Amino acid sequence: MACFIAPAVEAVVMTAVQKHVEKKEAEELRVYTSEEHVVVAEPENKITWARRLKWLNGMLWGGVALLALEHVWHGEIVASFPFLTAVAEGQTMEMLKEIAITGGAMALTITAIWGGVCFAVEKLMAKQDSAVARLLEK
Numbered sequence: 001m002a003c004f005i006a007p008a009v010e011a012v013v014m015t016a017v018q019k020h021v022e023k024k025e026a027e028e029l030r031v032y033t034s035e036e037h038v039v040v041a042e043p044e045n046k047i048t049w050a051r052r053l054k055w056l057n058g059m060l061w062g063g064v065a066l067l068a069l070e071h072v073w074h075g076e077i078v079a080s081f082p083f084l085t086a087v088a089e090g091q092t093m094e095m096l097k098e099i100a101i102t103g104g105a106m107a108l109t110i111t112a113i114w115g116g117v118c119f120a121v122e123k124l125m126a127k128q129d130s131a132v133a134r135l136l137e138k
Helices: 005-029 049-073 092-137
Strands: 030-032 038-040
Touching: 005 049, 005 092, 049 092
Parallel strands: none
Antiparallel strands: 030 038
């Protein structure tokens, strides 16, 4: 019915968070060379939180787009008010349950997978850094 609404809400919130984090990280990385020139120093071998949040937003918005397209395809979303056929047919409570249970589970699953990816990347980068450090010691 409308299970894509829960991940869509998370995507909207996380996009706003990403923009805020990007702005904050850009301020922290800014190095002033003179009054006229501003150079942004990129950290080496580090994945910023803004980039990680961009991964999450890509996963969320991609899933929302595919789910919305699927619901349009099956006629559950229409181009006239109230847009959701469940509301027009008086199944609002069932729709809200589906948004909460199914949509909430999908949003949590996507976020958990993103967390796993971030964890794996951190471990791989730490392993790479220790291998480089051992090479430099020789």
